[in-house]
Amino acid sequence: MPLVSKLLSGDSRLQNCLVSDPAHVTPGSKGPYVSLIQKALILLDGLQIDDAELRQGVYGPSTAAAVVAFKTRRGIINRAYQQTVDDIVGKMTIAALDREMAARELAAVLPCNPRDFSISTCRR
Template identity: 50%
Template structure:
């Protein structure tokens, strides 16, 4: 039976991996099929993969480490004659990844409410008459936008009005941003004044990471809504910022082709002295 997850099923290299020893994916491999394996490993909580490996689609040391973690207890995925797992993605491993990703793609919406983000496209109850329209002329969706922000300045990096109903202002951290309406640079925000910062499906550069560090007030809340492909990079940014993750949420989204939906990190940033 072929791979059936939305994430894997259209990748010929991964389909070969399922049926052929020669198709096993090993450290040093590079390509789109490696990116998909990395996305699955991070989605299933097997590890944090280094940004350079994600950006280059390379099966490097942290990818191998995550494969080992996935194949270890409680799964204990072993080849013939093995007593301990190896760091190769072979037939059994890709089948196990596919099986768990299918379950992930078909999971029901979260059963519990979040105090920090909207779990629906409609967002927290409010008057949609004040909401902007997207480029298709529809109301912007509010899924994964922050809720219950604090009383201070609220900054939505790369935003297009989707969190305005919660009092967020839209900014960008770099000049020359392609797509979306014109937005002011975060340079215009005073240091240490933003109590809530949102980052929703927006890439962050080194400069952007520095701007988050600069504008954040002590103990600011940072909400990151991303996908599984970019989650490894965001995890590294959170580590460098010294933030503490207080909530992780996976939200299914039927409009996303890979079936992985939103991956959300709600982070409390360090107190500044």
């Protein structure tokens, strides 16, 4: 299944991350795809990432810490071989980022909260 959020779906490197273990994004990575991950982490959880890492699109220590925080809050861990959360953006992590970004993007264009169908909660 392809990435669907507007933010992440146009990047082939992130699409590969969704389906290929060698395409996981790890500390030291650099490029526009890292900037997209950073942006998603900030938009979804308000996580702090160092300005230099943001400017350069570098997966440095603060990006790694933000990834760990995101994964910890959601319990993203492959229990088949892990006991603790790591700082790798792999299949499960990119899928969660994409799913949440898509929901956020959808909520931004809908006049009502998609989880609450009560007419009284609709924006006018």
